[in-house]
Amino acid sequence: MSLLVLANIEVRYGRLTAVRGVSLSIKDGDTVFITGPNGAGKSSLLRAIAGVTPASNGTIDFDGYNITGKAPEDIARLGFSMVPEGRDVFGSLTIEENLMVGTGMKAKDRGWKAKRAEDLEAVYQTFPILKERRHGQAGLLSGGQQQMLVIGRALMTNPRLIAIDEPSLGLAPNITDQVYERLIALQSLRALTLLIVEQSSTRANLVGGRMLLMRGGQIVLDGDARELGNSAAVQAAYFGYEDH
Amino acid sequence: MLQIVFDSLSLGSLYALGALGIALIFGVMRLVNFAHGDVIAFSIFALLWPSTDAMAIVFAGQLPWYLLIPFVLLVGAGLSVLCEIVVFRRFRRANPATMMIASFALGFVIRYFLLMLFTSRPKSISLLPMLSQPVEIFGARLPLLQLITIIATVIILIGLTLFLRRTRFGLEMRAAAENFSMARMLGIRANRVIMGAFALSGALAGAIAMIFGSQTGTVDIQMGASIMLMAFIATVIGGLGSLAGAVLAGFLLGAASVIMQVVLPVDARPFRDAFVYGAVILVLLFRPQGLIAARGTKERV
């Protein structure tokens, strides 16, 4: 079953069109990597799905609901969790408060407090430094620590689909490994769908799953990550990108 | 001596309440809400019938206190929320200067609206006259109203702090304050949260209006302005975003004003405010981040 269906999405900033006519369908429990050169429109696409930069054209369905033009909070409440590019921590809140921010929408469910404590412990296990600093101010964390925090925070909302814009940004290599391990573990645990933007295809080759390559606001390649590997097609996509 | 302490506290508590209302909105939107003073004035004018006569025609002012107080608080909260919906919502992405000028323009609109209904002439009203009786505690005599004001301020401060620190609403409000769009991406109904903050701030304005109105017996379209200014200053020297700081600074400003009044020789007393503002500058120079720096005001490189 398709969890997320995009039809003909277009994103514009004034005169500039960042995403042009992207159509895409992602199945429940899939791992999807989006790669592509700088300025390809990857972040813009994610922001459009999340409802922060509404798409100027096209429709988006999530979990059977039409979420086109819906407010970001409503989309989030359906189980779409997004980690945007750059570290949007709530700098004045403590680390633990940051992790708690997104957990309010489940407050209606039964036993949610116990579940929340469990989730929190799981995040702390993945990133022990966060536990160590749990009452510290988030804004004072180092770049990489903040990145851990925002990933942890997104996981705390217990999403159906988590969309991460460049998870490895600023992370030490071994931490990046841990992040992926955790994501893959969650995926097998409760069919979490992953939508990950990475600049390079290396990680996709390693992890496997579906890989999309974006360029100039369009999806130019769509295939199995391991199969595509460092294939000529991928190379072409990258080198077809005229730098300046 | 004790008398001076009470005098300081009672003046300070007005500033502190004002500072809370301003700090709350500043915390949420980086908005220096210059319309706050006019919300104060509006809340109290709501007790009168519109008329251009010199004599005030009391409308809701004669309600018993247990209805009167909620009425004024509701009017403040309602107007404040209305301002949010009609005006401030459109300025979520604007820079602070733009928002500030917009709030100033809004205050202007409210003020002249009142002026149109009531004229510029101050009107008199007797609110909660029973509070004008003097009471005596620890040998200091002060009007009952002042005592109640002091106590109310402290209770409001504690309640508000607990509310913001301990409840989910507080957490969501602080999150929305810091990064509106990220908060929404985490499922926070940010608009509602912000409306809540405006409601609280408006209710505080109503509280000030009540106290001020009962204390002075006068309602005047300008009445919120000077409190609003002092409150604004208190918010900043208290440490932006820190409610406790705002309250502390409010009390300190009250104390500074009272103490200057007491110690300055009679010829220098008219210059009292210059001394007070001089002290403000000194505090800012030594603690630019405020007396109680809120977390997150320090930005790391």
Place this chain on the structure above:
Amino acid sequence: DDDKIVVGFATGASGFMEAYDKPAQDAAMIRIKEINAAGGLLGKQIEVVSADTKSDRAEGAKAGLSVIDEGADLVVVSCDYDFGAPAALAAEDAGLVSFFLCAESVKAGIQGVGKHSFSASVLAAVQGATMSEWAFKEKKAKNFYRLLDTWTEYNKGICDGFDWMMPKLEAQGAKLVGQDTFKNDDASIAAQITRIKSLPKEPDAIMLCTMMPGAVSAIKQIRAAGINSMILNGSGVDGSYWLSAVPDLSNFYTPVQGSIYGDDPNPDVQKFNATYKKETGTDPSSQYVYPGYSMIDVWAKAVTRAKTTEADAVVAELEKMKDEPTLFGPRTFTAELHHQNSARYLIVDIEKGKPSVIGSWTISEPVPMNALVK
């Protein structure tokens, strides 16, 4: 043109000053109507032009210029000296007579604007002097306390008059037991009250030099603190509209030029009050409506005597007036002073929240120039 005489009002028709300018202007209109009905001035009808100062100084200058452009022979400017001065200066520049509707600062005249400028009211200092002398003489008050609101010149003027009178009274046994200042918009005057309360004995009288809206606040706080001394005021607190704020206020005294409470000893004042009500729909709200009427009255007399509206001639006639009777007491202008430095004041007493005239007082000697210009 020659078939009419133009009176120009450069006053506040909106904004803060409107509440003060409008009533006085209405009173002036009543006098103008009377004159027109009686055949006009020098046989010509008086026509009125007006321009709004928006209660703003820069606008005031424009309003002044605007009525001058429309041919005003007399420029009537805002009640308050500060707000009226720009328009008055414009008139002075154009060589026209200007009248402040009710300014009570000595500068509203020769000392400030120039030699063609007059004020229709009485100097604030006279009010302070009147009240202190009256309280001492009639009420046997000995210990005085002086509480000044530094907000406006008017307030300071009241206290100046008090200060001038005090040494004379002290020679006769009175005493100034203390003094303090505050600002009209102070949220609380608790500290000032504490100072009064710490006196060994409550003063007999507090000379309160202030005006609305701070006055109500100060009075209320003084009484709430349990201080029951008599409170002496300037005319600025006249009116019953605010009395509800301080229920059962007593021992409170105000000097007025005429009574709005229906008990003025002069029946003509009562008649005027009725006319005012008929014309405007409301009773006069304070004694500040009256100067507007006297102003047109004295100016029209001067014009009649000079047989022209030409400024210098009219000024000369005005300066000849000595105890010229008007509805609201005699008026005197001299070449040195275009203002009243002595006046008969009615004293209004408020007891249990009810105002009534309890007498009148004229200070024993006029306030001299050196007490006015310091």
Place this chain on the structure above:
Amino acid sequence: MAHLSADNISVAFAGLKALSSVTLDIRPGQISGLIGPNGAGKTTLVNVLTGFQMPTEGSVNLDGKPLTNLKPHQVRRLGIARTFQGGRLFRDLAVIDNLEVTGVGLGMSRRAAVAEAEAMLDWIGISALGGRAAGTLPYTDERRVAIGRALMGRPAFILLDEPAAGMSAQEATDLSSLVKRIARDLGCGVLIIEHNVGLVLGLCDHIVVLDSGAVIEEGTPTEIRQSEKVRHAYMGTAADTALPVAEVLL
């Protein structure tokens, strides 16, 4: 010869020891790498070197003269430039003006600053961006503009904080060659912080590894690659996968 050194630097933040007795040398023409786990103190060290952070102990010296009490702008005027982990461009200004500001900050006339800014953009290979508003640039370009801005006035030292974060392999390669040119052609002493291990190993003459505020290893790329300590504390699979990129560069 010019020589920038951090001597025995310690920094503590309210109980947290971000750096303890770190010593580091940077020499003109050399490229030094600074790597280590997240929160190791790398950025903090750069902050100390550039006057943004007062060390609790130790001193920063330029040619033996202490800089420790200088303000950031004074440090910059002595020829020590840096970039930031976030781009921190002057978003409202055009790219060329971003560079010009530094020229002006260093005391050049606007005329001279424009001239140098143009030459610098050209040298980096981004003259085409000159007229764009800095706020609308994509990530990679932002990085390059930031480097260009830091190079104005041709500083003796440049400290780069994660310049390749978020770059694709190709872009990282381009960046590497730019950094090499900076060291070789401009004679700059470069300090580079990066989590892209391949890039660091391929680029640097000398690498310092920080962990929890302390130097745990130091040496040539080969030494670092072989260090068990470093592998344990820091590298994950990336150490293996990234190697090819490094090889390409070498």
Place this chain on the structure above:
Amino acid sequence: MTDASLSTLPPALANPRKPARFALARRTIITPILLSLLILAVAIVTVMTGSRPFNQAMIDIMVRVVLVVGLYIFIGNSGVLSFGHIGFTCLGAYAAAWLTINPLMKKTSLPGLPSFLLEARLPYWQSAIIAALFAGLAALIFGKVLMRLSGIAASIATFAVLAMINTIYSNWESVTGATSSVVGIPIVRVIWPYVGAAIVAIFIAWGHAISRSGLALRAARDEPTAAAASGVDIPKERLIAFAISGVIMGLGGAATAHSIGVVTPDTFYLGLTFITLAMLVVGGMSSLSGAVIGVLLLSALIQALRWLEAGVPLGSTTFALPKGLQEIALGVIMIVILALRPAGLIGNREITLFRVNRNK
């Protein structure tokens, strides 16, 4: 700085080709010229109408242009909102009063003045220059202390300065006449000196904006951290702008004094602070054109509303806004403009002949 022998510096970098002298000035001077022409056009129309109240209204506008341009120099370039500048206007206005009032009058009304001021009686243009410098000096002194602050703390500190100046001037009886109006200032009712002052202010603002200091300050406005890392001494650049804008505000003060002939401290307090700030923000806070156009447009709007309020004949009936609606309408229109254009009408652009240009 670098050891040249070590590197083989690329020739283009070693010796970059400088642009022609005054290239920047020549490229941008069109903006102040156009703004000045606009102002001149307004003045010429004014003189042609021959109406005295209209002339006075236009004089007011010219004075406002001076004040708002003065604000722009500091606020626009530094991004620090100042609530204190009208304090310098106050200093300028009183200085002009001290220097121009007839000594005979001064001896009675302001006896506390030092004797050189008591004796002084200068022509208005000389007094305006001295008043401007005096205000600038005061700004320099206050700025020296305050410019270490940034953001809202700086705004509040500047407000405290305003409040201090206001309190002192409202109470120093013998020198400022306290709260009462100081009169006797020669009134200048010809528009040209005011036009001159506005044009001078515009050119000074332009000169500052294209100067090194202006550029550095604008950079620091966006990114103080990066600016410091670029060698910019932020407090110093702020101070320069603060002092220059202090001079212009002082000039505006002198102009105000001569335009209405009276000064009082409360003329130079919150009301004027807010209306000038509003004009700046509505026009576009970070652009000189925005400052000037903000004044012209808002003033025109205010004037139009007043005119509507006074009543406009429409055929046989007169259409008039109810009293008080003018201010309400003004507030609403300001809110609408800001909601639609949060960066102000002009944004951060400058007008030029060919197209609207991005700010340098």
